[in-house]
Amino acid sequence: MPTRALLTLGLAFVLSQPASAQGLGGSASGLSSSIFKLMNQVGASAAQSAGQTITTQPPETAVPAPLVKPAALTFKVSPQVRQKTIDTFVAQISQASPESGAEWNKVFKGADVFAEIDKQVKTMFGLSTTNLADTWAVYWSYAWLMTRSSTDDPTRAQAVGLRNQFQPLLLSIPAVATYTDAQKQEMSDTLLLQVVLFGTLAEAWKEDQASRDEFGTGLISGTREMGLDLSAVVLTDQGFSVKK
Template sequence: MVLAVALGGSDAAAQQSIIDGWSWSTLVPSIAQTDILGTHLRELRNEQERRTTPPPDVSRLGFTPSKARRSANLAAFVDKTRAVDPNGAADLQRLFAEGDIIERIAAAIAPVGLRTDNLADVYALWWITAWQATRGDNDTLGRDMYAAVRAQSAKALNGAGGPARASDAGKQELAEALLVQTALIDAAVEQARGNPARMRQVRAAVAKGARGMGLDMAGMEITGGGFVPNGKR
């Protein structure tokens, strides 16, 4: 919910953009290797059976952000969106003109122990936010849950290879695409509160988009130890 607050007055436009689905297909760069978290989810049961695993190395997933790259990334997001959804592009442009959205997100997520300059943190935030959205929820969870999903994300991203080996520029592009997407999802859920029909649209749109990222949100639940399979398919 803190992300919706960070977006200020842009939530109505953000909600419609999420429902239209433009952000899922246009923002995330190819280095995301969108099957990695889905593959990791399928391996979770075996992981639980082993019970103990070494802590993941999150240092390979950090990067030094550049303000110039950020400006270029946000402009590119608008351009990519304009090709498929001019109205969505205009919404994004207005949102970005209100101030540095990444800095606003960084301030909003710091209290739960997450950062915007590490892919493990960003993936964890996106994963949790999208999962909650498919349940019509955007409550802030405890730090232990964010930390557990951060560890899961780090393992998956390191295992995929590409994201960990990417340049700072590549990592920043992926992180900022996911952060923008996360903020829009959170805002869409917040705006749909009290409107069951609209909330169903948001839930369905986010579930569909998550499947495109390799995740079946209906097949998992979150615990203090992170995401676990729930047997639903």
């Protein structure tokens, strides 16, 4: 598989600055806390809108019948919503590590990070960053790999298979039709920024197995709060499959 093409974007933007990797990496426990706070915001937003937890547990048998149209998963990008998401992301990182927060702030001020993310998602997976099913697939595929201490990208087939699995699950929730563009974008943008952070951590810890393992263990616990036990599934070309 290719080597973290999408995930190293954040690091690539600032490699010209001294000690960037060290500043962007930080401690496993500190940055785990930042990511889990951001994850909780995504989960809370989904639950508030749906009146329930969006459970991404892999289906064992039949796929739920769609209750809303696929267009309900897409959204128009608002620069104001995007900036709010970036500000929240930097603030959370800064709480764990002011040095890392300052580095990320430079990244966002010096480059259009989301334009590059969009380009890479389309090139690598043929997916869209303005569709919730697509961005959930990108996020969960990389999250699963992080729990395995893997420094690979998912394959195109794995990402598309996961999108095909998530789309009917999301569309089976009636409240999805009530999501505003702002709600969908905030959820999507937050997940994509976590994906970029995953890559920066993977690069910073490429020689630090202990930190990768610690982070992966914490990620399993944190993602359970969003409705999916990553330790109980394997990623296939058809999406997640429950371990036998």
